[in-house]
Amino acid sequence: MIEIRRLVKRYGGKTAVDGLDFTVKPGAVTGFLGPNGAGKSTTMRMIVGLDAPTSGSATINGRAYAQHRAPIQEVGVLLEAKSIHPGRSAFNHLNALALTHGIPRRRVEEVVELVGLEQVARKRAGAFSLGMGQRLGIASALLGDPQTVMLDEPVNGLDPEGVLWIRNLLTGLAAEGRTVMLSSHLMSEMALTATNLIVVGRGKLLADTTIEQFVQDAGGHGVKVASSDPARLRELLLGPDVDITGAVGSEELQVTGLTAREIGATAADHGIAVYELTEQSPSLEEAFMALTGDSVEYHGATGATTPATVRSIA
Numbered sequence: 001m002i003e004i005r006r007l008v009k010r011y012g013g014k015t016a017v018d019g020l021d022f023t024v025k026p027g028a029v030t031g032f033l034g035p036n037g038a039g040k041s042t043t044m045r046m047i048v049g050l051d052a053p054t055s056g057s058a059t060i061n062g063r064a065y066a067q068h069r070a071p072i073q074e075v076g077v078l079l080e081a082k083s084i085h086p087g088r089s090a091f092n093h094l095n096a097l098a099l100t101h102g103i104p105r106r107r108v109e110e111v112v113e114l115v116g117l118e119q120v121a122r123k124r125a126g127a128f129s130l131g132m133g134q135r136l137g138i139a140s141a142l143l144g145d146p147q148t149v150m151l152d153e154p155v156n157g158l159d160p161e162g163v164l165w166i167r168n169l170l171t172g173l174a175a176e177g178r179t180v181m182l183s184s185h186l187m188s189e190m191a192l193t194a195t196n197l198i199v200v201g202r203g204k205l206l207a208d209t210t211i212e213q214f215v216q217d218a219g220g221h222g223v224k225v226a227s228s229d230p231a232r233l234r235e236l237l238l239g240p241d242v243d244i245t246g247a248v249g250s251e252e253l254q255v256t257g258l259t260a261r262e263i264g265a266t267a268a269d270h271g272i273a274v275y276e277l278t279e280q281s282p283s284l285e286e287a288f289m290a291l292t293g294d295s296v297e298y299h300g301a302t303g304a305t306t307p308a309t310v311r312s313i314a
Contacts, residue, residue: 001062002023002024002181003057004021005021005056005057005058005059006019006055007020007055007058008053008055009042009053009203018039019056019203019205027178028174029174029193029195029196030182031190031211032044032181033190033197033199035201035292038202039202041079041152044183047060047065047150048150061074072103072144074146074148075147075148075150076144077149078138078141078154080152081130084125084126085126086125086126087126089122090128090132107143108143115136115139116135116162117135130157131158134154135162138151146178147178148179148181151180153183154166154182187285188284191211199291206292215282215283221256221279222279223256223258223280224252224254224276224278225263225277226275226276228272228275232270233263233266236267237258239257242257243255252276260279
């Protein structure tokens, strides 16, 4: 379990983390989301003692990272996949970690196989692709067989097979009762992997909930209905708190304020054939953007980039 209590981190006059308070519980994959500059990386660094908090605390299973006798066996961390000696082979990198933490050689062989690096384990890690580097970083995080796993952007550079592999790996670790904390900017993948969600913006906690509840709270739920007589169905469905949109001449309507069951029952009562009846809700990305829009520090310019603009940037 990871516990964050009133955590604050200031760099001069800038507050990067501002009174965060949340718990990452075992038995679930918890997504850690926020715009660039939200304080995610700083928080994760404080959890493992790379940065000291200005105030507050960050503990893993009741203790600060440095207080654990064998930290690598308590929590596995991937913050920067390329933090390796480029001249070492993948196997020697892992073996060096194992030797300094009392981990047997057979465990090195196990994690090499687990992450799919058997064919390149004796090659220099500095020549690895981004995806291979990610696999090595994940192997390092799992080396101590920890009960807590914290990964920052673990799917960067992975091919589709690798993305599916890491998704199954993380959900499997959570199913074993381990604590899994995952930070990523890939909302579609987060929606498929995580069940719980922590969202931060400008260093403050914005949400601590499940993904299902987070999307539901974002609102915007509606129903797409295609019928034989959309004009007639529109008249029948209109009422207080009901909004209906749809292009003139199209058989499709977008309805908010009524459930699919209510729409279907109304159509059936009046002999209107229904071809499609689909409940729709915001995606995780849409819900995230709606919540964090005011917390984004870095905005890209809209519109086309002109040659003059390119020259001025250069």
